[in-house]
Amino acid sequence: MKQHTCQSRPRFAITALAAAACLLAATGAHASEGFRMRQSPVGMFGGEIAAAADNPGFFGTASLSYINIFKVTDNNGDGIQIDARTIKLPTGTPSGGLVPNGTYTLNVPEGTVDFDQKQTQLNLVAGFMTEPMWGDGRMAFVVNLPLIMQSRTVLAAQGLGTVSPTPPQPLGPLVGGVAAAVNGQIQAGVADFNAFNNAKVSGVGDAELSAVWLHNYGGLKVAAGASLFVPTGKYDKNRGPNPGFGDFYTLRPGVAVTYALNPSAGSDSWDRGVTLAGRVAFGMNTTNQDTQYRSGNFVYLEGAVAKVSGDWGWGANLALTQQVTDDKDQGVVVANNRYKNYAFGPFISYKLPGKSSGVNLHYSRNFGSRNAIMTQALQVRFIKAW
Template identity: 30%
Template sequence: MNTFRRDRSSARMLTLKTVALAAAISASSVALAAENGNQRYSPGIGGSDMTSPLVPGWYGQVAMVAYHASKIKGNDGKQLQQSGNIPQAALASPTALGPTGAGFFPQGINYSGAKVGIKTDTYAILPRITYLSSEQVLGGNIGFTAMLPLVRREIELSSTVPTLAAANVATLNGIGASAAVTSLPRAVQAGIAAKSSDTYGIGDLEVSPIWHLEIGDHQHMTVAPTVIIPTGDYDASRRANAGFGNFYTFRPSVQYAFVGDGWDVGARLLLSFNTRNKDNGYRSGNVLNIDYQAMKFVSEDIRLGLQGYVVEQFTDDSQDLTGYSVAQRMLLANSADLSTGNKMRVYAAGPALGWLANGGEFLLEGKFLKEFGAKNRTEGQAFWLTLSKPL
């Protein structure tokens, strides 16, 4: 939630033939922490609400974000290298080995060393409505906030040619299928690229009660136990989706701000707890988010500062495909190494600039956040532009 005002006594503001085989084995999806390396929170969305006082009333906000990444990192923090297995069912296709040849590989054929490249862009508009009542419970004001995103995502994947396991290569040569030693790795490469996709649509609805407590003249705290409902467009076989999946997320948050006569500082701590996705059996691990901001007025209506965030997944991903057919398992299986937990991590920091128009008619805020230290997810940068207005 973002709200704002102008307070003259403190001057503070209150405040988005190989092609067929490749299709058959494209279930060897790129390993990303959580499902598709995403989470139901936009790190960096918090802004002036973290460093400003809050008063009762209705507020509207539209946050807009453009996120771009050209790096994808693995569990070691380096460029992701894909390993996986071509299942026997895929090998049995006429364009691979056929039923007879596939019979020599009941456990499929293992591959490794495919260095994955990515180019991804996300553009989102995040409209939010917030209300804070003058009524109090346990000394704090109560209210609610709701947000429904509009999202466009584009993901383009590529990879180098992987290497087949030495034992599998020996078996292929022994049965007279040496051509497959070349064709299968290239089909895996094409299968990874086949996961490229783009989409646009409505995202998942967020709703939350809020409880706001003033702590003296310069400090305040806001608690928001948010529930995210799977209203967004989603297809389990598609890499890019407007929604995050057929599951629910409970995301309690605590926000603290110190608003003084110099620098204003604030931080928001969130914990995301996910249920299992009913469409593919995947359960994304729980995630800690910390957003922070420090701002200072440099003129009557302009303030400048620093913003950043921390994303740290603290429980493992898992997937349960019990009850799914073999064909469904091939399509839905995530090839991430779940034995490592497949936990995501990333940090970001950058400048923030705010303009308070006409003494409080509206607030326009922009920021640029650069990510670093990523694991099991993309590493990129985001441009944010947020308009907040009392209603």
């Protein structure tokens, strides 16, 4: 999860170009993972948690998601911004040493960043569950390939800096000229940041390959395994939005359980058709070879409840993604930059004629985010077994 501010950098050299260089380091550095993790920002459980998952053979899902990324948060949970700062003006050379560097400063106000991204994503999932038993359970092998369209609109703005203290009249034009040059570099940096981010892109995302062991203990079902995310996605470090994350891998082992409170078909009690579900996973990232940036490892937790009545099911899920180790940029630890994101949302499902297919509609929204994108998403998922 990459993020930088000028405050996290060493003191920069006092030149007319320094302010722009620092601004670009504070903003353009989002070319890598950019407030994202290789973990969906919305929950994964839907109404199908109440259905059996132990039939051997081929199966598949297709999910279409409409995602609006409406905010990007900093370490305090506030929207990202360009920091206010004080720059020592390099007046030594233009004045021939008469006005030493740092005699006057340029006080640059805080800048704003308005962020909006629309994304349409089609996930194609295909898998096979084995007929032979492996330790009283079956193995499932799954491939998940996303196809992504992104359109990002970013407007960053920062006011002109003012000089202090006020120079005497004879030095006014000289100091003002240096200040104007530095202000010009800052505004050029803001313009470059906007150009870097404002783009429409589409392409294949990073594929997810999974192997899962499934076992049924009556009303309790267990799925344990691991996913490997591979860099098949379209990625360019010189632009903001990207379908892919870059040239690195993510390994995510985990376990999910579902429990039917009352599996008896003849019961009329309140818990008939109620299923509880939980999931825990741990993600480990390698170094992005495109940027030499390594995002920290993360934990994913999710819980859900579903109620089924006839062909209909409904429920809700709650998820948390929490980064547990620090990022590293060129091998150097990046402090105060850990990703955290909650998601909550309801879902409703319908079993199509024939017992081997269904449709799930799910709405989800992020909250409590830190160093993360905040999204609201609407997803339609079609599930089919053959």
